[in-house]
Amino acid sequence: MTAVVALEGITRVFSLGDVDVHALRGVSLSVERGEFVAVMGSSGSGKSTLMNVVGCLDRPTAGRYLLDGVDVSKQSRAQLARTRNKTIGFVFQSFNLLARTSALENVELPLLYSGVGTKERKARATAALQRVGLGERLDHLPNQLSGGQQQRVAIARALVTKPSLLLADEPTGALDTKTSEEVMTLLTGLEDITVVLVTHEHDVAAWAQRVVTLRDGKILSDKQQTPFRLDPKRQEA
Amino acid sequence: MGPLQTSRLALRALLRNKLRSFLTALGIIIGVAAVIAMVAIGEGARSQVEETFAAMGTNLLIVMPGSNSSGGARGGFGTQPTLTWDDLKAIQTEASLVSGAAPTLRMNGQVQSDEQNWGTSIQGTTPNYFEIRRWPTTLGSPMSDSDLDSGAKVMWLGATVAEKLFGPGSDPLGQAVRVKGVPFVVAGVLAKKGQSPMGQDYDDTVFIPSSTFKARLSPGLGNFLSGVIFVQVRTGEDTARAQRQVTSLLRDRHRLGQGAEDDFSIRNLAEVASAQQQGADTLSALLASIAAVSLLVGGIGIMNIMLVSVTERTREIGIRMAVGATPGQILAQFLVEALVLAIVGGLVGVGLGLFAAQQLSVQFGWPLLVRADIVALATGFSGLVGVGFGLYPALKASRMDPITALRFE
Numbered sequence: 001m002t003a004v005v006a007l008e009g010i011t012r013v014f015s016l017g018d019v020d021v022h023a024l025r026g027v028s029l030s031v032e033r034g035e036f037v038a039v040m041g042s043s044g045s046g047k048s049t050l051m052n053v054v055g056c057l058d059r060p061t062a063g064r065y066l067l068d069g070v071d072v073s074k075q076s077r078a079q080l081a082r083t084r085n086k087t088i089g090f091v092f093q094s095f096n097l098l099a100r101t102s103a104l105e106n107v108e109l110p111l112l113y114s115g116v117g118t119k120e121r122k123a124r125a126t127a128a129l130q131r132v133g134l135g136e137r138l139d140h141l142p143n144q145l146s147g148g149q150q151q152r153v154a155i156a157r158a159l160v161t162k163p164s165l166l167l168a169d170e171p172t173g174a175l176d177t178k179t180s181e182e183v184m185t186l187l188t189g190l191e192d193i194t195v196v197l198v199t200h201e202h203d204v205a206a207w208a209q210r211v212v213t214l215r216d217g218k219i220l221s222d223k224q225q226t227p228f229r230l231d232p233k234r235q236e237a
Numbered sequence: 238m239g240p241l242q243t244s245r246l247a248l249r250a251l252l253r254n255k256l257r258s259f260l261t262a263l264g265i266i267i268g269v270a271a272v273i274a275m276v277a278i279g280e281g282a283r284s285q286v287e288e289t290f291a292a293m294g295t296n297l298l299i300v301m302p303g304s305n306s307s308g309g310a311r312g313g314f315g316t317q318p319t320l321t322w323d324d325l326k327a328i329q330t331e332a333s334l335v336s337g338a339a340p341t342l343r344m345n346g347q348v349q350s351d352e353q354n355w356g357t358s359i360q361g362t363t364p365n366y367f368e369i370r371r372w373p374t375t376l377g378s379p380m381s382d383s384d385l386d387s388g389a390k391v392m393w394l395g396a397t398v399a400e401k402l403f404g405p406g407s408d409p410l411g412q413a414v415r416v417k418g419v420p421f422v423v424a425g426v427l428a429k430k431g432q433s434p435m436g437q438d439y440d441d442t443v444f445i446p447s448s449t450f451k452a453r454l455s456p457g458l459g460n461f462l463s464g465v466i467f468v469q470v471r472t473g474e475d476t477a478r479a480q481r482q483v484t485s486l487l488r489d490r491h492r493l494g495q496g497a498e499d500d501f502s503i504r505n506l507a508e509v510a511s512a513q514q515q516g517a518d519t520l521s522a523l524l525a526s527i528a529a530v531s532l533l534v535g536g537i538g539i540m541n542i543m544l545v546s547v548t549e550r551t552r553e554i555g556i557r558m559a560v561g562a563t564p565g566q567i568l569a570q571f572l573v574e575a576l577v578l579a580i581v582g583g584l585v586g587v588g589l590g591l592f593a594a595q596q597l598s599v600q601f602g603w604p605l606l607v608r609a610d611i612v613a614l615a616t617g618f619s620g621l622v623g624v625g626f627g628l629y630p631a632l633k634a635s636r637m638d639p640i641t642a643l644r645f646e
Contacts, residue, residue, distance in 0.1 A: 052640055057559065081558060097556075109560050113563075
């Protein structure tokens, strides 16, 4: 079985005028199907750049990136867009929902760009919103929803295309502790999906089965761990 | 994503900002409406001029006798009879570029039917005058050579005079009309000819044979022709050359040496007509170009708003790209937004322009002259403006880097 993400010697260099900034200096990483991996690191460690490369928002300067067995490191912008559309779902710290657009339409958005017909789009988006517990709020606008609910809409949007990989960039960064726990419970409870979570908080990384730590553009450590879960009793309370 | 989806997306984005979209489209609305209304005005003015000169007769020269100067007071053209009946014959036979010539002797006087009387101008002429002026007889028969040869006391009424003497729609054929006590029989009524370029009513006149005019009304001075000669030139392009030809012919006949002033004058109506025509064309072009500028300004308005909109919606663009919109799809979305603005504006502008043209035509009494090609052109051009001025902002949107766009606050 091929790895969902296979990075081989990825480097990424930004030229800022005369200075070259090496954000990634040869990162090799493999994420298997169904894994829940947290990428940690302080700011400047290269984790955002790594997440952009893994998310096909950016191309590596050198190295090879196989996503679902397909080499995407040399793809054009349009090809990358299609790859993002079909294979990746994003969850951002600041939710990134379209304003003045209903929850349902926000979730329909990726399907719109892959050319799914109106009826099927509506049905799949509704199902995705029900899956995250927002079946009753299809017509709500983002500003009528709480932060936790907005993040659920974003998760529904990420899941609606049935992607191979879900990329979460500080998904709890804008949420309070209780809501964060709810969102993390939702993310860790998803089945049949590979999740890469980028965070700088140990509390959040604790939910993952595996923690990869970056420093200065290189992998510092890569450890398996027993994932943290809420005590079901406490959850009920 | 099909074109229908893209259009719906664009429409929704435009409706989210109704006032702004309306104001942007307004530039195009006004531009297109202005083009259509202005061209209609220009066409109306041109048709007015054309109609006037068509009534006057084209390819026409008018030869007038010279001025009488006695004791330093120069009397103006026509005060001294210098043209002779032989001059007329010479113009008819010797000038190669001339297809016909006819005299008109003119006096003002009272014409009387049994019931009514009317002051008008009485003109003596020959049958070919009506050909030269393209002036058909609608009732009765046209003047014939035998009328001329016999000096018959027969009369053709202009439409205005017929109405004044016998009432509208009546049949005055065979009725008696007296001029200075001389009884004439009405032999025909002429077609309505309208107004001269100076606003004079062509139809307020009566015609009798020139021979009768001389014998019964105003004998004139022997062989001198106390009136003017209408000359018809073979083709319109030859008018100026024909004018020179007639001038040299008459100078020869009048034995004018070099340096001597002409003792006659020739008016070239084609020249007057083309001058007025040019005036109308210039007006037309001027109005159209002003309107075109306003359409261009409308287009720049679209570009301006689209640029603002692209910047404002940077984050939206980032989100769309992150979930898989290709640069082409983003380009299409913004281009279609500009197109919708321009085309909707163009269509509303066409409606408004047609309405304005209709109002103007009523106001000025012109025929409604909306040129279909101009309407199509204005609409097409507004679409083109949409693409032209929408393309740059749309390209700008499609070239955004999703990472930067997502971080945009």
